[in-house]
Amino acid sequence: MKKTIGILAHVDAGKTTFAEQILYYGESIKTRGRVDHKNSFLDNHSIEKDRGITVFSDQGIFNYKGSTYYLIDTPGHIDFSSEMERAIQVMDYGILIINGAEGIQSHTETLWQLLRKYKIPTFFFINKIDRVGVEIRGVLEEIHSNLTEDFCYITESFNERDMPEELIEFIAIQDEYLLNKYLEGEYDERLWLDSMKNMIKENKIFPCFSGSALQDIGIQDFLDKFHILTYTDYLDEGDFSGYVYKIRYDEQGTKISHIKALSGRLKVKDEIAYGDEENRIYEKVNEIRIYNGNKFTMKEEILAGELFAVPSLIETKVGQWLGALNENFEYQMVATLKSKVIFDSKLNSGEVLKYFRILEEEDPVLNVVWDENLGEIHLHIIGTIQLEVLKKLVKERFNLNVDFGPCEIFYKETINKGTIGYGHFEPMGHYAEVHLKLEPGERGSG
Structure with a gap:
């Protein structure tokens, strides 16, 4: 069975360290790297090592108990969230890491909204429980109030052949048929487990685990249970x-x-x-x-x-x-700023533009524009950290020194109610009158 899993988190929640542990237990890597040691397996670009953050969505592969897993470590910093959103498209399951010491953070909520938008079955993992003062119950209450009520906290007592009573009851409540069997004392472990797997797959419930990636607490237990609770059903036959x-x-x-x-x-x-x-x-x-x-x-x-x-x-x-597929959808993470590329006037502007077109192919959010009248290259960005990374990226890849002008904020405006405008025109003795009616459309439809 082939499964693509994505790891997502607010920056500094321990996402990459968690990925290292999973790859280690999947025997894809022999030693576990660390972000602060600049030797993690997936943060292999020099920019990621220098900054200590994930910038690019890279993948690792491991085999576990007969299944092949494709693990995608996504950027946690909001400036690179467009890269993260594109990776979500191919996930079979998402693992949302929550910093136990900080609780639900702003970007955690954004990630949750994206996972819901694309209907990605999601597991929670409360990380850093080894930190002094971390209270798992408090984080669970935050998940309940800020994200979803339909989550279940999974403890070590759960396995393929045994469910704790609290979990049995939680699963039963989600389904009328199961509830009737539960009330009649007809619990069936295989039926409950299969139903739980289907409920997760259908985004009806969301399992939650806890541990410490840095201290290797609860990681192997999570991987064992994740393997039990997930499945895919891809068809090798038919058109590609x-x-x-x-x-x-x-x-x-x-x-x-x-x-x-x-x-x-x-x-x-x-x-x-x-x-x-x-x-x-x-x-x-x-x-x-x-x-x-x-x-x-x-x-x-x-x-x-x-x-x-x-x-x-x-x-x-x-x-x-x-x-065989031809679908369309709009990305939610869009640029909010624009900036001008500053480069030596002795350089060929066409050559510089060509390099930025390459970067735009890799990240369409940049939306590179050549202003013929001003002779300037403009681009769109999500945040200023992105400009710092672009500056280094252009130097490393194209041996080109560039800078960027002050950022300008995009403003989007829309009408609140319908209105009618008109005008008349008399070109060369002819008469024309134009009436234009504008009405607000459904949000997101334009």
């Missing part, structure tokens, strides 16, 4: 379909499209089709890569449920549906 969730350019300038296979199978030398019916694009797959951290292995064929990468696809874009 997939989703491009990430694009990167490697050191040689080769475009790498990272894809989640959603149905069917794909082989080397097969053609991938995408785009609408009128502008259908066909490109041949010459190579299939499976990434684990910053390294990859080659594969001849992939099946539904796998995360893979294909080099040198020319027209693919982040958010592109491939094959």
Whole structure:
């Protein structure tokens, strides 16, 4: 069984340390790295090591009790939340890490809203319970009041063959058929477990665990129970379909499209089709890569449920549906600021623009614009930390020194009620009168 799991958290909640522990117990890595030691497996970019935060959504792979897991460690800082949101699209399950010492933080709520928007089954993990003063009960109350009432706290007493009475009752309350059996004293462990798994999958209930990633408390127990409570049902038969969730350019300038296979199978030398019916694009797959951290292995064929990468696809874009699927949706995390790129006037502006177009392909939120009249490059950002990272990224990748002008805030305005306007025109002896009626639409429809 193939499962894609994503780890999400407010910055400094211990997300990357948690990912290291999971990869260690999955025997994907031999030693557990640490963010403060700058040796974590997935934060392998120099910018991430220097800043001590996750900037890019990278994946690790491990096998556990017969299942293959694709683990995605997402950025926790809000400035890089667009990268995180794109990764959510391919998750089968999300693990929302909560800092036990801080409780529910602002970005924790944003992450929860995104997980609900995309209907991703979610597990909570209260981290840092080893800290002095941490009260698990207090955090559970915050989850109840700020996130959801439909969560269940899972303790060590739960396993595949045994459920504590409190959990049995919680599951029964969610379903009328189970409730009747429970009241009649007809508890069946297999029925309850299967029902619980389905309820999690259908976003009806949300399991909650606790521990300490840094001190290795409760991690293996979480992984055992997570494995028991999760499943996927991808179909290898039928037409291939997939989703491009990430694009990167490697050191040689080769475009790498990272894809989640959603149905069917794909082989080397097969053609991938995408785009609408009128502008259908066909490109041949010459190579299939499976990434684990910053390294990859080659594969001849992939099946539904796998995360893979294909080099040198020319027209693919982040958010592109491939094959049999062709859906549209809007991202929630959008830029709120814009800034001007400042560079040496001796440089070729077209060359500089080309580099920023590459960065825009990797992160469409940048929305790079060339102002012909002013001869300036403008881009959109979510926060100022993003500019600091971009400055270093441009220097590392393109050996180009740039700076950025003051940030300007985007303002969005809309009308509150309908109105009618009109005007008349008399060009060259002709007469025309135009009446225009404006009415507010449903929020988000425009």
